[in-house]
Amino acid sequence: MTGAEFVPLSLPPLLIGICAAVACALPGNFLLLRKQALIGDAISHVVLPGIVIAFLFTGSVSAWPMMVGAALASVFAVVLIEAVRRLGRIEPGAAMGLTFTTMFAGGVLLLEQSDTSTVHLDVEHALYGNLESLIWLDAVGWQSLADPAALATLPVELPRIALTLMAVIVFTWLFWRLLVLSTFDDSFALTLGLHTGWISLALVVVAAVAAVAAFDAVGSIIVIAMFICPPASARLMTNRLEVQIAWSVVFAVISAVLGYVLAGYGPLWLGSDNAVSAAGMIATVSGVILASTALFAPCRKRAGAPRH
Template sequence: MIWLPFDTWIVIIGALCAVACALPGCFLVLRKMSMMGDAISHAVLPGLAIGFLLTGSRSSLPMFIGAAVVGVLTAIFTQWISRFGRVDRGAAMGIVFTSLFALGLLLIVQASDQVDLDPGCVLYGAVELTPLDVIHTFHFVGSEIEVPRAAVSLGVVVLLNSLLILLLFKEFNLSSFDPSLATTVGINATVMHYLLMAMVAITTVASFEAVGSIIVIAMLVVPASAAYLLTDRLSVMLGLSAVIGILSAGLGHLGAITVPLWFGFESTTTSGMMACAAGFLFALIWVFSPRYGLLARKFRRKGKVENE
């Protein structure tokens, strides 16, 4: 195995993406709306495409804004359809995000005739190529360091998400646990809900190009769920989910460049392997978690029976 600076960047970008997703992901999991992450990460596609078509450039800001708007619209449409139309919430979500996703794909296929915007890339991402797209060069201890664009944009999103959650920790906490009490003490639970949705949408867009929409879903849900099995405190859960996300990125890339070789294949995609690694870590925690793991529960029950 050969490890290049290139590989380090891939892991850093994967880790930033994992952390950016894991933080809002914790609240999605606790609010029992993990699939909303799925829906939004698909539905932002037309927002991306429209932002791109309007400005004709792949600069991030218009795409960010377009995607964030559509992300919040997804949540609003879902709410409306289920409230006013005698349609179950899950079904409403399915209707909204598949329609929007399809619309986005159509727009992108149209656009890609004129410019380089690859539908396949949207689904699977191309984290391996991101280090080639360098935005910034600076000198550090005599050596020249080139920072990939994806690392910068994802870094900004990680910072933004952390800052929002830090500043509004008690508001997010209360509106997730008990939205009615939140409303009565003057915290607008609806605003908090859509703020979270906007956070998910922006995170999704930033992660898109690096790891693709499918892995975003994994990173929104899996590290948060694994962390949930390890602790009884929300702050610890947020921290642990970030750590599990980073581990998934490292293990994922390592796995991508080593595991297939054992079986005589060429190295595989990092983003795919990242999701696998996250799943693997989740499985370990699900079985061995000292608090809520399968084994701990089994032994505790046995202990109880013996005590009686």
């Protein structure tokens, strides 16, 4: 593939996949250490009915109505989980699982019963995303990267997920100390006069924002995989938190790049013309990385929390 072909066909989807993977992996590290990794799975499911309802009210799939609908659905899910937990007197994990599967099933039913024929919004889109079609139609080569007119026609998903990634990085950097203290020793943080309850809520909100921003472009499969697989793989590589964060970013980037390349060229290398989902392949690569670290990582046999 020449540079003139690569820029419009592969660069935007590849960058979107990388940004989405890293944006989900960063908060995923703290959720994993807090034993709340299922929250990422729950968020990626409960946003679907919010997105569909927003479409039914507005008749379009523009970004802001979708984000508002997904955010409201996330808030409703949190309230519902707490209500189910208290009224049903069941453990939080069971309440969470019941809520997100029910809401996701409701979103699928709404999609199937709604008239979405005029827009790209369906069950397959919700699961696999829209990554392959996010090409840069007005790009003519690498020189387009310096052309303001061409840059104005970039897929809107790229600046959106890039800004989300920057927000996640800034949040992690600004509140690093609070995140670490509330994750490893909440009682000690309280003795220092630090009220860490709000940082736990903020972490969930940031994870929800990352999931919602990535949902439209890459679908729920990548969102779920990236919240769990890169952080879990990184956890097996080191016993230091800072190094774990770095490893999770590396694994997320490798998953996105290698998965996208294998989805595009893997079938051709095997002599097949059948298309392969980029989102599914990226998630598969992240799973293979996790399996490999579980077998060969240097810290796979140690116990206890990482040092920080």
